Amino acid sequence: MDRRSFLTKAALGTAATGLAAPALAQENPKITWRMTSSFPKSLATLWGNTQELGRRISEATNGNFTIQPFAAGELVGGLQAADAVADGTVEAAHTVGYYYWGKDPAWALGAAVPFGLSARGMNAWHYFGGGIDMYNAFMAKQKLFALPGGNTGTQMGGWFRKEINTLEDLKGLKMRIGGFAGKIVERLGVVPQQIAGGDIYAALEKGTIDAVEFTSPADDEKLGFVKVAPYYYYPGWWEGGPTVHFMFNLDKWNALPANYQSLLRSICQSIDANMLQQYDWNNPPALMRLMAEGAQLRPFSPEIMQACYETTNKVYDEIEATNPEFAKIWASIKDFRKQWYLWQQVAEYNYDTFMMVQQRKNTL
Template sequence: MDRRSFIRKAGTTGAGAVAASAALATPAIAQTNPKITWRMASSFPKSLDTIYGGAEVLSKMLSEATDGNFQIQVFAAGELVPGLQAADATSAGTVEAAHTVGYYYWGKDPTWALGADVPFALNARGRNAWQYHGGGIDLFNEFLDKQGLFGLPGGNTGTQMGGWFRKEINTLEDMKGLKMRIGGFAGKVVEKLGVVPQQLAGGDIYPALEKGTIDAAEWVGPYDDEKLGFQKVAPYYYYPGWWEGGPTVHFMFNKAKHEELPATYKSLLRTACQAADANMLQKYDHLNPTAVKSLVANGAQLRPFSQEILSACFDAANEVYAEMTASNADFKKIWDSIVAFRKDHYLWAQVAEYNFDTFMMIQQRSNKL
């Protein structure tokens, strides 16, 4: 065989090997990236671009990472099911996924709320540490498993504000008889102090405050609150929202559908959920400073809850927890874990972080930053 003939045959063999390799590789890729399209029911309207947008962030990441093979179509509250039925629809298999908050369903079982937030628990940083490294995700999923669901954290607002009040609240006496729009679990706590909790949808809060049907209302924080114009009818803006120190929004998936996913998609889904979770908190931290300055410029008067009020609410919350842990084993298991983690979290937080933040805040108030 001459040299030229050998080269021609070798080239042919090489091309064949490449073609064969490609033929073998293509089915493998197709098998690991099957085409899957899911529907996700959000509990939020599109106008809340921070919270609703968390689901869009997840959808975009999954599509980009799989060349469009794993698609999640996001539907705003009311488009497929009412916002407060998103988890129910996912559990039933009406949709494959939901973007919602556990405490929306606390009326069925208070354990739902522990996946999101409860009064005087953890701030956002502590909650994320407990969830991702303190066993929180697994503990909540033990509970969700009974509902036919699998959940992963999908956003956090950071510590929320204490709400809008038509009059100043200086003492515990001022809270008695106060009609306040406040979420379910916290409502059970403030009831012990004489507050009359009211359940109202976001769009109904402004007219109720304006007419005096209610005396106060909590919503989220400066960026979201500003859109609703509360400062025009209830100028006193209190802080902190002790009932939501670090509320987690969840992505919840139909358990059977999640189990059908290939391992690569499950891994990708977990990673994308964690990215969307972090992104929401970062976005709020970016937007809230500008919003609170704007609110104050337009009439909002910032007020801290007094230590008397905070202490009374803390004691009332502990009464509620004692009642719930005595009667609900699922609640007790998760709450005991949070309590143990909370103790060490705030032990450490007061050492370096607290002192650094406090010093920098003093510089800010002295106009040195």
């Protein structure tokens, strides 16, 4: 290469480098958002994944796009998170759709409804069954855009001060229960209470409530419910696979550069997987520790499960008859639910059942 050719190419390279910096700055503008969480800092997995979004988006943009997390109560109450985003008080929230079912039952469908899908089923429906788009067609009317941001897996049925063996035992029971599962158990005599996570223990300790459901052993252990309500029931039939969402103010979302939107989609999906993996890892030892502290495991009786299932179907029929948006999304979930549980009876169920027998025989 002659000297003239080398210098010409070097000069062109310098010019290209000079153009790259402003172009990159244009693609990655400085944006600062705040995100309120529905979860207290004591819940390491839920709150930890709220923080994780901000950490990952900052790393991916060299600090140009920052999302600062705030725990429940720091900016707004845990159950007001979505409202704060919709009205523009903050740009984002990490929350659960069924907290807002009282506004419209369709809010709950993107998260979990009684006798719905398991975590893997929900993820399949969200990402490949059109669930994200269907839910966002509804959320747009709430001035929100939502992306899955975690799943706990099937939750426990809750902590009770006394044993619950029959339907009669449910009557008059004051229970903290999230989502519109409260509407179901209310018809069976339960008095549902909706209380944010950070306030539950005090209500249970004082006797304001008789029972509480929250999530799973890993979280329940931290909240100390075993100290005042030792009977630990399963399964949480109202939360077979509850999706936690990142919700964004719709105008703010639409104003983001396309590359930031793409990054958020990818990072939210990674956190969606991250949370479920954490719960799957942390729940087994947490359950063993709770049992050592005195937790007494109890399954809901077949009588109670069947009554809850039949009551749930009646409530769905009533809502579908009057709420076309609910009916459309629920029809999609129901159609897939039939296929999902047919498939689950084949390979997964039989493999898991065999391995569970080995565990009970102590041969693993």
